[in-house]
Amino acid sequence: KVLLEVKDLTAVIAESKQQILKGVNLVVREGEVHAIMGKNGSGKSTFSKVLVGHPDYEVTGGSVMFKGENLLEMAPEERSLAGLFMSFQSPVEIPGVSNISFLQMAVNARREKLGLPPFDTLQFYGFLSPKLAAVKMDAGFLDRNVNEGFSGGEKKRNEILQLAVLGADMAILDEIDSGLDVDALQDVAQAVVGLLTPTNSVLMVTHYQRLLDYINPKYVHIMEDGIIVKTGDISIAKQLEEGGYKSISPA
Numbered sequence: 668k669v670l671l672e673v674k675d676l677t678a679v680i681a682e683s684k685q686q687i688l689k690g691v692n693l694v695v696r697e698g699e700v701h702a703i704m705g706k707n708g709s710g711k712s713t714f715s716k717v718l719v720g721h722p723d724y725e726v727t728g729g730s731v732m733f734k735g736e737n738l739l740e741m742a743p744e745e746r747s748l749a750g751l752f753m754s755f756q757s758p759v760e761i762p763g764v765s766n767i768s769f770l771q772m773a774v775n776a777r778r779e780k781l782g783l784p785p786f787d788t789l790q791f792y793g794f795l796s797p798k799l800a801a802v803k804m805d806a807g808f809l810d811r812n813v814n815e816g817f818s819g820g821e822k823k824r825n826e827i828l829q830l831a832v833l834g835a836d837m838a839i840l841d842e843i844d845s846g847l848d849v850d851a852l853q854d855v856a857q858a859v860v861g862l863l864t865p866t867n868s869v870l871m872v873t874h875y876q877r878l879l880d881y882i883n884p885k886y887v888h889i890m891e892d893g894i895i896v897k898t899g900d901i902s903i904a905k906q907l908e909e910g911g912y913k914s915i916s917p918a
């Protein structure tokens with residue numbers, strides 16, 4: 668079943684009207700992991716942010732359907748409630764809001780949408796504990812303010828915890844490998860793999876093959892100057908690692 672269908676998507680930077688996305692096409696089905704690779708500045712983060720409705724960008728053409736609904740007509744919060752999750756390349760810090768209360772609010776917003784009673788703090792802790800274990804996160808993180816003073820690796824792990832708790836149908840993970848040492852990379856990758864089910868999907872944005880070795884995407888797409896110029900399997904990522912982007916001829 669198709670989860671996400673992007674057709675000829677074009678988008679500009681809202682402020683300057685500079686065109687960044689120049690006709691992106693992508694279909695993601697349930698159970699699939701896709702990776703988007705591409706040089707710095709090719710538009711990968713812009714594409715991810717446009718999907719979640721980031722206000723810095725304006726869609727100028729094309730369509731995006733998510734679970735059969737017009738994603739572009741939905742506010743960012745509605746997209747999130749509909750099951751789209753995104754980890755940002757530079758996660759925000761939320762001073763004064765503890766991790767656990769942030770997560771509890773997010774989960775209860777979803778429960779409300781499903782007509783379920785909200786979790787109180789004790790119930791929420793019971794719900795959260797196994798998820799913490801799954802992402803190998805120390806319970807001490809919960810009382811700290813969201814991302815405040817977190818190391819790069821801790822921020823990434825925290826993003827995956829948010830994903831585990833919210834249980835998205837589609838997770839967009841933008842460079843979750845950046846700034847991670849080898850052990851942290853493996854932990855984060857394994858946590859992502861542990862969250863995969865036959866009905867959800869992951870769209871990974873990454874520069875490096877090493878993350879893909881753990882996560883094993885079904886499709887690898889190469890983005891160049893705002894379009895996907897090539898799609899293949901993980902062998903494209905290996906080719907890229909060995910010969911650089913010049914070794915990949917558009918097809």
Ligand code: ADP
Pocket residue numbers: 680687705706707708709710711712713714723
């Ligand atoms: P990637 O993630 O592939 O490295 P980005 O999507 O971050 O690429 O950026 C694509 C291009 O758009 C770059 O030239 C970048 O400088 C520019 N760009 C993206 N967002 C903004 C913005 N909010 N303001 C100005 N320029 C931007």
Ligand code: MG
Pocket residue numbers: 707708712
């Ligand atoms: Mg970049």
Ligand code: MG
Pocket residue numbers: 711712713756841
């Ligand atoms: Mg980027």
